[in-house]
Amino acid sequence: MTVELAIILAVAVPFAGAVLIPLAGATPNLRETVTLVCAAILLYLVSVIYPAVAAGGVPEVYLFEMLPGLSVFFLVEPLGMIFAGIASFLWIATSVYSIGYMRAHNEENQTRFYAYFAIALGATMGIAFAGNMLTLFIFYEVLTLSTFPLVAHAGTEDAKRAGRVYLGILLGTSIGLLLLAIIWTWTLTGTLDFTDGGILAGKADGLTVGILLALYTFGIGKAALMPFHRWLPAAMVAPTPVSALLHAVAVVKAGVFTVVKVVIYIFGIDFLFDIGVSEWLQYVAAATILIASLVAMTRDNLKARLAYSTISQLSYIILGAMLVTDLGIIGSGMHIAMHAFGKITLFFCAGAFMIAAHKTEISQMRGIGRAMPLTTLAFFIGSLSVIGLPPMGGLWSKWYLALGTLEAGKLGLLGVLMVSSLLNVAYLLPIPFRGFFSSPQENPPPESSHDHDSEHGHTHDHDRPKGIKEAPVACLIAIGVTSAGCLVLFFFPDPVYELMRMVVAP
Amino acid sequence: MIAAQYPALQVVLALLAAPVCLILRRPRAAWAVATVITWISLAIALSLLGRVWETGVILYPMGDWAAPWGIEYQIDTVNAFMLVIVTLIGSVVMPFARASVEAEIEEERIYLFYCMYLLNLAGLLGIAITGDVFNLFVFLEISSLSSYVMISLGRDQRALTAAYRYLVMGTIGATFYIIGVGMMYMMTGTLNMADLATILPAVADSRTIQVALGFLTVGLGLKLALFPLHLWLPNAYTYAPSAVTVFLAATGTKVAVYAFIRIFFTVFGGVEVFNAGFIPEILAVLAALAMIGASVVAIYQTDVKRLLAYSSIAQIGYMVLGISMVTVTGLAGTIVHLFNHAIMKGGLFMAMGCILFKIGSVQLDQFEGLGKRMPVTMAAFVAGGFSLIGVPLTVGFVSKWYLVQAALEKGWWLAVAAILVSSLLAVIYIWRVVEVAYFRPPPKGSAEVSEAPLSMLVPLWILIGASYYFGIDATRTLDIAFVAAETLFGPPQ
Amino acid sequence: MEFLGLLNYWIIIVLMMTGFYIVIAHNNLVKKIVGLNIFQASVFVFYITMAKVKGGTAPILAEGIEVYSNPLPHVLILTAIVVGVATTALGLALVIRIRDAYGTIEDDEIEARENEL
Amino acid sequence: MVFMAATSFAVARLRNLFGVVMLTGIFSLMSAVLYVVLDAVDVAFTEAAVGAGIATVLMLGTLALTTSEERVSEAGKPVWALALVVATGLVLIYGTFDMPPFGDPYAPIHHHVAPRYLEKSGQEIGLPNVVTSVLASYRGYDTLGEVFVIFTAACGVLLIIGRPKRGRRRTLRMKVGEMRHGMRQNVILRVVSKLLIPFILVFALYVQWHGDFGPGGGFQAGIIFASGFILYALIFDVDTSRMVVPSGVTRLVLALGVMLYTGVGVAGLLRGGNFLNYSVLAEEQTAGQHLGILLIEFGVGLTVAAAMITIFYTFARQEH
Structure with missing residues (x-):
């Protein structure tokens, strides 16, 4: 199979899956087989593409001309390769996980769920492989729209309201700011192709570049830079697999991925560094890191805490990109990968707590480690990775980000990274610790949400943790794979690092 | 041989078919005649566009009396494109109309309805094709009178x-x-557009011509529903029979916009009124007000047809904004939006027609659970709604792209903001409908799935499909639009 | 001199505006149509006025006559008159139907009734 | 002209709608007189027939069906309307300052396109009435459009108020009938009208065929012809007059009229000319033009007469 064909198929397969899934909707087993098969094919396709990119090639596939002089085409460069690799690998894990989760949870409209999930994945691949800003924007919007039904999946008032916030902010920023930035770039340069060294150099003055950069950075609402972060906590009403893959990996990473890509290939690192208009955005990112971490500490709902943690971690990546130094960029790219594995593990665990123990609030989770030791262990591993402690992959990306701040001579930002890591420790680690070392009796006496839970299933006697069993096997497998991933990336970060090095030093 | 006569046949066939319908007096027969005629007209329009594309302007003097003594048809890329738009919508509406009209209009009136429809079509084509300002008025009246009746x-x-x-x-x-035409005639002695264009610059400074321009602007502004002259539109679109709304919304105002462009750029092209006067600024402000104001009003509508009608006013604002920029890009944006809006709004109103056909109402609260009850129709509505919002891969995106680009080139930041804000407002009003249709359970006792007949769904999806086809590959329409815009700026032919 | 030459037009303008005023200011639907008629009729007069040539005669060719009035506006107005009566007929037909449906032909009463719907 | 202004003001003030309509008729008649003064005899003819005749009848018919008194609106006269009108008027007056003065033979309109009509139509068309030449041939296409406008109106009226539900029919006919009682008593009226109607019809035919030479033509003829019928219907009975010309026939004539016109155009097209080229209809140019104009004028006459009769009947059959 040629690489070019593989690229096209990599985008096409999930969409084909989205067509097949409703057709197989009547028989759940068949439907989920379709999902898994698609995911497996996708991973295979990505593995076909990888060697070509790792060897320094930049395979390109021309699709069609959309506007005169402006085509839709794919171009796989190393950064996109990283993103595609993570997304395709984690789709398998998530699919396995979803099967356990959705069945245990007796969700309605599962067919719709899997179908839109597949579309979202296809859009993610499209973003990863986009050859120019137009192509990227198309898939960016497809991703927004295809995830809306997933967010509003439950159909309750809450879900609808969350869906409105979600769509409002994502479409609002992308139409209002990002599209404007794209068209402006087009008007200035006459091209939108991702080009090494950027396309804006010499085409615009400092002020214009500054405004453009702001338009891009804030316009990419999926990067959840404050003040456009509200959609992410709102999106947590979605079923957990959605939160895990999409709102910890695909969607948000699509955002920061786009930011990094724009910085590298539209503005050009050197050009942007010379003009120096990105500095204030470093501080916006730094502020987002700290504020989001602090907010995370106040959240008792586990998913909400994780969501704010995500916001904070995304800004690491933006910060790295805005440093516009080689090491900063490397750190950004690696953090995309490392954070993905760590955070998805955490979300998987959160979902497992919910379906097995019906616990969504952190305060209810004392002693849960005794009933669900594997899950809680995995949570611990994920936490370490997100914090950036050895022996987890998260260490490397934080390392390079820190080096990046030093390279740029921004000690203050280095301090922000340190403080933030401490905050990470403070809001993540207590959860597994209490899970293991507190006794369930210390749980606060029955509270409102507790009662609410008990209405759901009387079969589970969850006042006593002994009645709680581990999550379904499918879930455990997925959790095991991703947490193992965190470990593996500590020992073998080279592929990611090498790819990123190719990005900054082509 | 006969191809040389296409310009005349373009209009005359529809005219001739109207009395035939009157004589036939049978609903189905009238429908069949009208359908065949609109399809032939489409073929003629396409072939005319092809010929203009290859060989340039086609002149067709009526009765072989050379202009300016006789009436002459002048077909360049701009009006050839308009002819295609009008006939295209006309032909797609016909299959849709059969069931819809039978449901909404008493049987013994249907043949007369098709008679009116053909006259309206002929009137619009006549406006688009003619090179004579008074002839334009006559056909404007044919189309107007028939649209009053149909509404x-x-x-x-x-x-x-x-x-x-x-x-x-x-x-x-x-x-x-x-009145405007009379004043122009008074100062120049001619009614032929090209002739006017050559003579006008000499007398452009006279107050009479300035006033004439003002009256032409207001007169056509009323026809194209330029804010604040739009008051007739919402009710007309809301209460007209579905097929009529589809046709008028997709073509009526578009042809008026075309006439507007024609008067300003061809007739007054040499005068460059735009570069000197304050008219562009006024137009731009009105357009922006329309885009924002009408969109806001649309959000508060409970009748979905009415909501779309207000959205049309906003979209007309886009077109006028493109005109007011007086640049090739702006004008090309307007021209391509003429086409794009025609197909997407046509599609959306067709979806309304399907719902009206099945549910009998297009009040928002009747939409509950419609995503399940009429999945095909509602999917079309959502797809068309995306286009209205301007999601990429839709035609709405293409038009917006060029309008924003034109505004950027011109440095009109407020115009850029207006376009973007207006699309965000579109998200809101479209999403209100989507939420009700998909996230509210169907009312109790409603039938499970009951879709409109295929004869309505197929035309609906043709238009929606077209709005994606031309959104994915917009090169063809844009090439035409740019050539058209350059023609309008070029020396008068 | 010039002043006198334009006086004709001014009177026509006054006529036009009277018609226009009747259209937009009056509530009665029939009277609106009457207003439209007057408005249009004055525009017709405007055209015919500009066609006149001092010392000319009607444009029917005959021996020995050199100066004719301009025939083109006459033609245009012939057309316009017919268009006008067509509009009137349609408008009146609508008025009849409106009267059937609403029981009144006063615009504000109709509006009040519509708001109740 | 000043009289016209006075009339229009009176129209604006008057509340009795019958009065208003009558005044409008007078207004039309006055403008017709004015047209004669301004050398536009053809237009005058048409205006008299249309404005003072048909339009007035239609309005009276409508009033009979609705109400004859305009309600006094309690709200004060809308100031904005007045302001708008005055502003528009001032703009127009501003525009007049650069107009050529009235009757100026040096005005551009008399020097660009029009001279050719006056100078050449004699040879090219061969008709003395230049208005007819321009109307039917040079700008024959406008006239075609105009015929279609009237066709549209007739069909539209049919569509809007045609075919009332059977059964409950207290129609204008009764109104007319009441009038008729009054009129029937008036023997003189009946006898005179009986004598008059044939003359009206003959006159219509004369106008029809004479239009090439003197003032007149299809429009005027059609309207006069229709007036004859309308008069008959008013004085005798709508139903009786319907028996003379059933509605199916009028519709057929209506359609045939426009088709005749278009057909002549197509014939030109088939014989190698452009649409509406009459020159190719016969060996000689003027003969062809002559034939073409004769035919289309006949088509116009048919359509206009049929349209007017259709519209009148449809109005007359309305319920109250």
């Missing part, structure tokens, strides 16, 4: 008053136009 046929009694108000405002508009 009044709506089932709701408010259709009557809507038609009446449209009649009064439309006639005022036509009379203003005629």
